[in-house]
Amino acid sequence: MGKKKKDIKKDTKLVRSINKNVRSSTRKLKPILKSIVGKKVDVVMRDLTFSEKRISKDVKKTISSAVANAENNYQYDIDKLIVKEAYCGKQIVMKRFRARAKGRAAPIKKPYSNLTIILSETKKIEEKHGTKS
Numbered sequence: 001m002g003k004k005k006k007d008i009k010k011d012t013k014l015v016r017s018i019n020k021n022v023r024s025s026t027r028k029l030k031p032i033l034k035s036i037v038g039k040k041v042d043v044v045m046r047d048l049t050f051s052e053k054r055i056s057k058d059v060k061k062t063i064s065s066a067v068a069n070a071e072n073n074y075q076y077d078i079d080k081l082i083v084k085e086a087y088c089g090k091q092i093v094m095k096r097f098r099a100r101a102k103g104r105a106a107p108i109k110k111p112y113s114n115l116t117i118i119l120s121e122t123k124k125i126e127e128k129h130g131t132k133s
Contacts, residue, residue, distance in 0.1 A: 012120055012123075013074055013120075014084065014120055015069050015074060015081075015118070015119040016066065016069070016116065016117070016118050017062050017063070017065040017066030017069055017116070017117045018115070018116050018117075019058060019061070019062040019065075019114070019115040019116075020091065020114050020115075021092075021114075022055070022058050022112060022113045022114070023112060024054075024111070024112075025113065026088045026113050028053070029055060029088040029113055032048075032051070032053060032056055032059055033059070033088060033115075034086075036048070036059075036063075036083050036086055037083055037084075037085065037086050038082065038084075039082065039083055040081070040122075041067055041082065041083065042078075042079070044063060045063065048060040059117075062115050062117050063083070063119075066117045066118075066119045067119070070119055076121050077121070080121050080122045081119045081120070081121055082119065082121075083119060084118045084119060084120040085116070085117075086116070086117050086118070087116055088113045088114060088116070089113065089116075090111070090112075090113060090114075091111070091112035091114050092111075093109050093111045094109070094111075095107065095108070096108040096110060
């Protein structure tokens with residue numbers, strides 16, 4: 001019952017961009033990240049521009065950084081980039097308190113997150129004639 005090893009192709013280079021200390025919880029980031037995985041970069045940027053979530057600005061900034069890395073470091077074509085992976089992880093939690101009645105205090109937790117975006121370039125697959133797919 002072990003885990004299967006994933007086949008990672010060495011010929012495709014992945015472009016990564018990491019944004020640390022994003023001032024949001026992972027619970028608020030995950031729905032946005034799930035919605036962008038597998039889409040083309042220009043579609044993702046358009047969707048994030050018109051998103052009403054506050055944190056979508058930070059996600060958009062991270063994606064634009066990954067696009068700049070792909071263009072400058074790997075000479076990829078921007079139009080062929082897709083979001084291969086997008087995930088977040090926990091960072092520190094600032095703990096504050098709010099004064100309440102009768103000298104008591106209520107805790108306030110201000111979580112931070114790490115945001116990682118991985119882009120890859122799409123390759124056109126040549127169709128073989130006469131085979132069912």
